[in-house]
Amino acid sequence: MEAKAFDKYEYRLAGECLSFTPSVLIQTTDNEIEINVLQRNSEADELIRRLIHGISESEIIQIETDRRKDVASKILIALKDNGLLRKHAPPKGRSGKEVLLEIEDLSNKLLYKTLYKNIFWEKCSKAKTQDDIPLNVIYGMIIENYHFLHRESYFDAPVLSYVSNTEVRLAMNEFYAEEYGHDELLLKSLEKVGISREDLAQTAPLTETMALCNALAYWAHNDPLFFFTTLGILEGKDIKQDSFLDAAYRIGVSPDLLSPVKAHSDINLNGKHGTLTRKIFSKIPIITEKDFQRMKAQTHLFIELYDQFYSGIWKFYANSHSLLRQIKLSSERDRIGSHNCK
Numbered sequence: 001m002e003a004k005a006f007d008k009y010e011y012r013l014a015g016e017c018l019s020f021t022p023s024v025l026i027q028t029t030d031n032e033i034e035i036n037v038l039q040r041n042s043e044a045d046e047l048i049r050r051l052i053h054g055i056s057e058s059e060i061i062q063i064e065t066d067r068r069k070d071v072a073s074k075i076l077i078a079l080k081d082n083g084l085l086r087k088h089a090p091p092k093g094r095s096g097k098e099v100l101l102e103i104e105d106l107s108n109k110l111l112y113k114t115l116y117k118n119i120f121w122e123k124c125s126k127a128k129t130q131d132d133i134p135l136n137v138i139y140g141m142i143i144e145n146y147h148f149l150h151r152e153s154y155f156d157a158p159v160l161s162y163v164s165n166t167e168v169r170l171a172m173n174e175f176y177a178e179e180y181g182h183d184e185l186l187l188k189s190l191e192k193v194g195i196s197r198e199d200l201a202q203t204a205p206l207t208e209t210m211a212l213c214n215a216l217a218y219w220a221h222n223d224p225l226f227f228f229t230t231l232g233i234l235e236g237k238d239i240k241q242d243s244f245l246d247a248a249y250r251i252g253v254s255p256d257l258l259s260p261v262k263a264h265s266d267i268n269l270n271g272k273h274g275t276l277t278r279k280i281f282s283k284i285p286i287i288t289e290k291d292f293q294r295m296k297a298q299t300h301l302f303i304e305l306y307d308q309f310y311s312g313i314w315k316f317y318a319n320s321h322s323l324l325r326q327i328k329l330s331s332e333r334d335r336i337g338s339h340n341c342k
């Protein structure tokens, strides 16, 4: 059971447990106290083991009142009567899991208010023919995702050395090993419409794409804890299938063009990348109230940027005949030009 926000105290064993069997033997600074356990079971062992690290006040109350935990309850009473329970204030804060669930509630609320209602996702959910989604938007979505994935190291790399928590660091490194090079998958799609790696290297992403990349890079450097909350959303934590791909197949976009995009989507789904944030936060024992409040405030900004990333794709590619915003170098000045799909 998690410590509740209203738990003022937790309880720990006031001594060292020397033996579990045949009776529980606890050594205090000046005494050895034996607690007889008439009926041994795993519940009793578990209780003592957990008391070594501390059990929340609310759980202690639950054990005392739960008739199914009769053995544990009797041991608890015996420990109390012998002064073997030490009460102390737990660290101020909440568990990583508890914090994440609240942040997920907030981000879901914001996603339903904004991103899921924006023009890009509205069109994807309703499109029946190519009159509903211009092909340029389909290509544009792949181009902007290429730019985003091409810059994934900007924001994933800073947290690979996350020293505060070994398990989190390992999970992040494992994820990065699976992620690395996904821009190459999308490049395979773009090559089918005549866009090369060289073309893309001389192309500026949309400002909305770059804003998202830069914000994530900033958070990864300066606020890794918050950055971890964004990964589940970016990797599609609630998605069972990709609505963009569904729409593209439905309106008759060539399956050959879409197959590398589908391969990428399948890696996310099969590799359970969407659950990475939950995995990370389950390894974080405590988050302070101050960190929690800051993370909530930043969630608003992140969802706004993510919403603008997709809205920006529709706004630009649905209204532009050219696909690539080429950066042309001239002797006089640099400028952004355009490139038509071959």
Ligand SMILES: [Fe+2]
Residues within 6 Å of the ligand: 149, 179, 182, 264, 268
């Ligand atoms: Fe990926």
Ligand SMILES: [Fe+2]
Residues within 6 Å of the ligand: 179, 235, 267, 268, 273
């Ligand atoms: Fe992924």
